[in-house]
Amino acid sequence: MAIPKKGSRLITVDGTIFRWRVRRKPTYCQGNSWGPMTFSVELADAPGRVLLASLPCSRPDAWLGERTIAIRPALVTATVRMALGHGWGPRQAGNAFDLALTDSDLTELMNGQPPAYDVPFMRG
Template sequence: MAIPKKGSRLITMDGTVYRWRVRRKPTYCQGNSWGPMTFAVELADASGRVLLVSLPCSRPDAWWGERTMALRPVLVAAFIRTALRHGWTPRQAGNAFELALTDEDLTELMNGQPPAYSVPFMRR
């Protein structure tokens, strides 16, 4: 499985270039805030295992006013480091490596500060 290049962003960590992407439109479950915000990461220059990260919040474009957070490159880098520590080998072929993060994981990754969630205005 490969990530489409269109709409993806590159991030370089420790000399390795990764490509990451959030799905362009929410799935029906994500739009209703029934599913978590997810994004995918892979090596930019080679094929291998894709990393699928699930966050404990809704997407910012969810249809209902649930808590959301902005996905910034510094957070993506922290999530990649966490996945590598948990055994993700991006150059190895195989099924996607899934990393489901909790609120406690986010607090730890943000140096002890709780995540800054926001609740968007409800759309009608």
């Protein structure tokens, strides 16, 4: 499985170039805040195993007001390093490598800073 080049961004982690992408539109479950915010990462220059990272929050464009987080390059870099440490082999063939991050994982990845969640204003 490969990540579409359109809408993806390149990032260099420890000298290796990766391509990462957030799905353009939420799935029905993500739109209802039933599913987590996800992003995918793969090597930019060769096919291989894709990393699918799930965050413990909703997408910013979810239809229901839940806590959200913006995915920034620093978070992607830290997630790639964590996935490599957990056995992700981006040059290997195979199914996607699922990495479900928790709140404590996010705090650790952001150098001890708790994640800056955004809770959208709900009209009532």
